[in-house]
Amino acid sequence: MYTVKIGLSAAEHDQLVVASPLVNLLQSASWAKIKEGWQHERIGFYDKEQLRASVSILIKPLPLGFTMLYIPRGIALDYADKAFVKFVISELKKYGKSKHALFIKFDPAILASEAKEVVDTLQSLGVKWSGLTADMHDTIQPRFNAVIHREAFSEPALSKKTRQFLRKARNSYPVVEVGGTELVPEFSQLMKKTESRKNVSLRNATYYTKLLDVYQEAAFINLIKMDFGQLLTETKDNYAKIVDNIANAKNEKRLKALTSDLEIVDKNIKELTDIIQERGNIVPVAGTLTLTYGGAAETLYAGTDTAFQKYYPSYLAWYEAINHAFEQGAETLNMGGLENSLAASDGLLKFKKHFNPTIEAYVGEFNIPVNSFLYKLSDLAYKLRKKMR
Numbered sequence: 001m002y003t004v005k006i007g008l009s010a011a012e013h014d015q016l017v018v019a020s021p022l023v024n025l026l027q028s029a030s031w032a033k034i035k036e037g038w039q040h041e042r043i044g045f046y047d048k049e050q051l052r053a054s055v056s057i058l059i060k061p062l063p064l065g066f067t068m069l070y071i072p073r074g075i076a077l078d079y080a081d082k083a084f085v086k087f088v089i090s091e092l093k094k095y096g097k098s099k100h101a102l103f104i105k106f107d108p109a110i111l112a113s114e115a116k117e118v119v120d121t122l123q124s125l126g127v128k129w130s131g132l133t134a135d136m137h138d139t140i141q142p143r144f145n146a147v148i149h150r151e152a153f154s155e156p157a158l159s160k161k162t163r164q165f166l167r168k169a170r171n172s173y174p175v176v177e178v179g180g181t182e183l184v185p186e187f188s189q190l191m192k193k194t195e196s197r198k199n200v201s202l203r204n205a206t207y208y209t210k211l212l213d214v215y216q217e218a219a220f221i222n223l224i225k226m227d228f229g230q231l232l233t234e235t236k237d238n239y240a241k242i243v244d245n246i247a248n249a250k251n252e253k254r255l256k257a258l259t260s261d262l263e264i265v266d267k268n269i270k271e272l273t274d275i276i277q278e279r280g281n282i283v284p285v286a287g288t289l290t291l292t293y294g295g296a297a298e299t300l301y302a303g304t305d306t307a308f309q310k311y312y313p314s315y316l317a318w319y320e321a322i323n324h325a326f327e328q329g330a331e332t333l334n335m336g337g338l339e340n341s342l343a344a345s346d347g348l349l350k351f352k353k354h355f356n357p358t359i360e361a362y363v364g365e366f367n368i369p370v371n372s373f374l375y376k377l378s379d380l381a382y383k384l385r386k387k388m389r
Helices: 010-018 082-098 116-124 160-170 181-198 204-217 228-247 250-279 306-311 313-327 349-354 372-388
Strands: 001-004 039-047 049-059 067-071 103-105 142-148 175-181 219-227 283-292 296-304 333-339 358-361 366-371
Touching: 001 082, 010 039, 010 049, 010 160, 039 082, 039 228, 049 082, 049 103, 082 103, 082 219, 103 372, 116 333, 160 313, 181 204, 181 219, 181 283, 181 296, 204 219, 204 283, 219 228, 219 313, 228 250, 228 283, 283 306, 283 313, 296 313, 306 313, 313 333, 333 349, 349 372, 366 372
Parallel strands: 067 103, 296 333
Antiparallel strands: 001 039, 039 049, 049 067, 103 366, 142 333, 142 358, 175 219, 219 283, 283 296
16 A cells, blocks of 8 residues: 655655665755755655655745746656556645646656666656757756766776876875865855856855755865975976086087976976965865765865966866765765767866766656646746746
8 A cells, every 4th residue: 555745754765765776966855955945845655654765845936826846866766666656656746736836847867778668657657758858958957977986986097198187286285175164265266266267157155055064974175275385395496406407418409408497497486486475375276065965976066276277186176076975985976967969079078087987868857747737838938948048
């Protein structure tokens, strides 16, 4: 006998979701606390006394008393049990009616290549499928994600070029800091530089603090700083060595090469001196913010100061974030979404490929029509609104 419970506790919900193969951060009970402007509810679905599915639903108020319901990266469910799936969809529709919902949207993290039977089952129940959308912005969550699996990740397995970038960063006197809210001021400044460079609006210090406060030990900022004081000392030492070598040069070709080296080092000394005078000896240059839920980590934000990109700090920041997440017990780390085209010219894809992720393409979005009369009109309005953003 199937039963439903509205108002499931956060502990019960999380216990079920983290045990599911479809575990995802956005279905954690805590994620609803992050979403401003949305109400929320948790609903459990039982087979006799066994909890077999649970959803954390976000509720968006709409004009005229209507709502839109969204189950981000849900439903965590055994889709092979068609009778139980039918029960869950039916109960969700009833709940949607109680909230005057036009439709209920959900987007489980099911691989598109393994989703045919799931799509067929849901469509047979009247659920509408978005299809394999072509544009990243056609769906709320990206369909394509770069996911690193713990068992496949190691520094020796990275490409020669990536290891060279990491070596360059490590040879530039980095200071690696892992922490929480105390790192937000410096991290948010890096994110502002990223926003300015990409001409986008992301989040602010208040939001990053909220993420860290809500997720506590399951969240961390990884910050890379460069000790330009030490780097300047080393560069001055190199300058002195080149001067000595010039004095002992035996031929014109050697003298010319050393003179060229000296000019480069002299330029670097001036550059480093200016940096220290303006910013101090130790400067934040790259950072990431990562959350972990049920062994699945996601790096939600990454910022870098491109004024220092010749030191490759972003590569070290990502490597340290990935490594720390795995040391904390994560089995996977999602580097974030990708453009659906996976074009070779995509700079973001090029960068993420340095860390050997698996490119996972998900099935996309489903809608459960609740108000059948207004559903088509509301879905059209929703799609038009997304295109206008």
